[in-house]
Amino acid sequence: MRLAIEEPEKKLTPDEFFEFQQLVGKTFPDEFRDFYLENNGGYLPESVQPSPLLFSGFIPIKYGRVPIEKTYYDLVDDFPELKNMIPFADDEGGNCFLLSLRDKDYGRIYIWLMDEKELGFVSQSFDEFINALS
Template identity: 35%
Template sequence: MVELVHYEKKLTEDEYTEFEKLFSAKLPLSFKEHYIRINGGFLAEEDVENDLWGLPVGGFNPIKYGKVTIEQLVSDIESIENPDTGEEYQEGEYVPFAYDDGGHTIFISLKEGDYGHIYLYDCDGESFFQISEKFEKFISRLYKN
């Protein structure tokens, strides 16, 4: 199970339900379970030094109660475009929930064609690639076995 440090105040079920209303579809249950358990957070320095992380994730954005929340990111980013295909993800069709070591956005798609897929997006539009097909697979790949 992923353990993070410096996470934000725990979310209530009501807060999560209100958050989910911002989007075009319900978020995957595994996403909800993760955020109800731990609202954002960073990798423990000891885990990084011991090379325990399987993916280059810098941390998770909190849904609320933090400096850079998911709610804020959704309104700041507005849309995301895949430079290879031209496909756009409009506000409400994606959830930016984490970032890599370079500060690039990691988001989950809520679009019908790729619902639940996890992507890495460089806000400069130079990088866009799929990391995982499901949130639970993404979480399971975070720690090296």
């Protein structure tokens, strides 16, 4: 199902997404790439309130005040165990939803609970995560 997103940042080009992928050094799942080429960050429409999963919004790549790149490096700097876990969204409590690019659980979605410093499983794939928000 297609998810309507409001207030995305500047649209990414395929080359910009490729540069981001090169920066991270990992290949992203196709559904993640396709979503970000269509919606670079943004929020669910108010009609979806209250938000499933206490979802707040998607973090943009490259553009915006705090893009994924900065969020990722800050997170890994503080929590090295989160290497190859890409923060792509946050919840209303300031926790990050993470896409795993690790070999052992590639493509799965987790939430990093900041206060507890704990990783919680959310879904098997990015598509499953998107469907849960619809």
